[in-house]
Amino acid sequence: MYDGPLQDLIDALSRLPGIGPKGAQRIAFHILDASQEEVDALADTLREVKEKAKFCSVCFNVSADETCRYCRDSRRDQSVICVVEESKDVIAVERTREFRGLYHVLGGAISPLDGKGPADLHIRELCTRLADGVVTEVILATNPNLEGEATASYLSRLLTPMGVKVSRLASGLPVGGDLEYADEVTLGRAFEGRRYVSAEPDARTA
Incomplete structure (x- = not known):
């Protein structure tokens, strides 16, 4: 167990499908070592997909x-x-x-x-x-x-x-x-x- 936000990030990543504890730990440390610009870009992308991605009104495929x-x-x-x-x-x-x-x-x-x-x-x-x-x-x-x-x-x-x-x-x-x-x-x-x-x-x- 790690202290504070790092463990919180590992726990959050572990809840994603297909990502186990070890994979979550690797990703968390990658984010920790990344530059502030890279982290900001990732955060912006996550917000954008949540705000702008929708489902097709005809077939229900993901669409912009x-x-x-x-x-x-x-x-x-x-x-x-x-x-x-x-x-x-x-x-x-x-x-x-x-x-x-x-x-x-x-x-x-x-x-x-x-x-x-x-x-x-x-x-x-x-x-x-x-x-x-x-x-x-x-x-x-x-x-x-x-x-x-x-x-x-x-x-x-x-x-x-x-x-x-x-x-x-x-x-x-x-x-x-x-x-x-x-x-x-x-x-x-x-x-x-x-x-x-x-x-x-x-x-x-x-």
Whole structure:
């Protein structure tokens, strides 16, 4: 344990995702050794991202404007929407250069243990985007883990009756992993080999 503000900084950094105690300590000492100008620049950047970063009013991707650059790009295929859990997954998909359609960011996945259900995600807005008939295919690119699979299954049952093709990313992604950590080749092959899914019958009416 260190005295005063340094320990407070280490504790604060340790609460960030993906940063353990040792990593937090290294970052804290780096900041301590940095010049005042570097520290001020970092503080200004943190304040700016909190003040200016927002979410696209159409797809809910992180954006500096009312709508994100993908929604504004008329060259992208307007007939296909790729549904992902988080904005970081959009970047992962873009790195493959296999997809040129639009996106929809759910803002997470269905997770009863975390108290997150369908109503907590941007699912209603997705359905609204499909209402005009322009979109003919929805690619479900949720993470290949328990929560992601549950979300994809729910969406496939919900969307298929709306008359759109619903596909799921194919094998190539490790079960239990996250899109964020998939390499470009693996994720690209998953897009190429995506499979179409149909709504599963409700067990209560089957």
